[in-house]
Amino acid sequence: MDTASRPPFPPASTAGRGRGWYRGDCHVHSARSNGGELTPAQLAAAARAAGLDFIAITEHNTTDTHGAFGPLAGDDLLVILGQEVTTRTGHWLALGLEPGQVVDWRYGIRDGVLDRHLAGVRRAGGLCVAAHPHAPYPSGAFMYPYEGFDAVEVWNGLWRSDLPWGADNEAALAEWGRGLPAGVHGGRWRPAIGASDAHLAGQIATPHTVVLAEEMSAAALLDAIRAGRAWIAESAAVGLSLTVAAGGRDAGIGERLPTRGEPATVRVEVRGVPSGTVSFHTERGRVHRAALPVDGSGAVVWATSAAESLFVRVEVRHAGGHMAALTNPVVLR
CATH class of the missing domain: 3.20.20.140 (Metal-dependent hydrolases)
Incomplete structure (x- = not known):
């Protein structure tokens, strides 16, 4: 041809x-x-x-x-x-x-x-x-x-x-x-x-x-x-960011964070999920859950460590329980 x-x-x-x-x-x-x-x-x-x-x-x-x-x-x-x-x-x-x-x-x-x-x-x-x-x-x-x-x-x-x-x-x-x-x-x-x-x-x-x-x-x-x-x-109306920070370093979705024994702060920001819920998941299953505001935009912060959590991933669900967003994990080392 x-x-x-x-x-x-x-x-x-x-x-x-x-x-x-x-x-x-x-x-x-x-x-x-x-x-x-x-x-x-x-x-x-x-x-x-x-x-x-x-x-x-x-x-x-x-x-x-x-x-x-x-x-x-x-x-x-x-x-x-x-x-x-x-x-x-x-x-x-x-x-x-x-x-x-x-x-x-x-x-x-x-x-x-x-x-x-x-x-x-x-x-x-x-x-x-x-x-x-x-x-x-x-x-x-x-x-x-x-x-x-x-x-x-x-x-x-x-x-x-x-x-x-x-x-x-x-x-x-x-x-x-x-x-x-x-x-x-x-x-x-x-x-x-x-x-x-x-x-x-x-x-x-x-x-x-x-x-x-x-x-x-x-x-x-x-x-x-x-x-x-x-x-x-779920759609382009849904926005999300997930970061984990420890000892002056941070990592995002799919990345590894060397914590060097320091406490880790997990922060997720969400938009577009009115009255939804954010849940954090580790190797122990669901470990934390928080509600989003009526307008669907908000930030949720959770504290952990590499000793407690091998990784952290997030699910965001609508008030009725169906999924709006979910992430791959951030791995803690």
């Missing part, structure tokens, strides 16, 4: 956007996926309207829309090339693929070939994410072990009748949370992400992942997700 006839794949980076927090939906579908109804142009427009900086296009078992997003990307919207690999015993996201690269999906857990396909994605510089582990439909429940995956989609917005949070997400979060202490203690924990799994109009960005990346590029965003420098938001 000569250069003039190649599909105009979206660029892997944007100009002039350095270190910062970027909002993105890592799991979206066009009409090319079964159940989808949106064109690539409609998806790109919806992403911009929802306040997103990036999306990952993840069609079911095909990458033939990769080229369609070339003209739709821009300095205000990065498009990461990917695929939802829908195997017989679970789905997973391959993010950061080469243009047109297809990952095989024709297997199940008994075939013993998963590791080979994960390795193929990583050779391309990509990220492998266990998708919707407790999805309530055949083949959607994730039957593979998390070992070998880079992250877990603990919050998936599809199949919600009214709210982008349900029992399947509650189960996925609990499972991820139970495995986090051993992972952090052993030095290898898998970050959490959230994504809409959008198929229909009005679904994109509910929820999405907010990522602290060194620049606005596919490689930098995926590196940041892999490191856990990310939190999950």
Whole structure:
């Protein structure tokens, strides 16, 4: 194929956007996926309207829309090339693929070939994410072990009748949370992400992942997700910051804080969750809970130490109990 006839794949980076927090939906579908109804142009427009900086296009078992997003990307919207690999015993996201690269999906857990396909994605510089582990439909429940995956989609917005949070997400979060202490203690924990799994109009960005990346590029965003420098938001109306400080040093989400035996102060600031609640979680489970004001904006401070807490992560819930935001941990050393 000569250069003039190649599909105009979206660029892997944007100009002039350095270190910062970027909002993105890592799991979206066009009409090319079964159940989808949106064109690539409609998806790109919806992403911009929802306040997103990036999306990952993840069609079911095909990458033939990769080229369609070339003209739709821009300095205000990065498009990461990917695929939802829908195997017989679970789905997973391959993010950061080469243009047109297809990952095989024709297997199940008994075939013993998963590791080979994960390795193929990583050779391309990509990220492998266990998708919707407790999805309530055949083949959607994730039957593979998390070992070998880079992250877990603990919050998936599809199949919600009214709210982008349900029992399947509650189960996925609990499972991820139970495995986090051993992972952090052993030095290898898998970050959490959230994504809409959008198929229909009005679904994109509910929820999405907010990522602290060194620049606005596919490689930098995926590196940041892999490191856990990310939190999950119900929508762009929700804002959150989490820092832990000790002995004149501080660290944020996905980072490690050497406390040197000093007491640690945990501070979370939230906006956009009226009358919500903030809860702090460590290896001992939920250790502190506080209410937000009626207007939904406020700060909560909690004191701990590395002796008491291996890590701290935060959940923010609405008054009705459904999730508004959750973070990956800050690790204390």
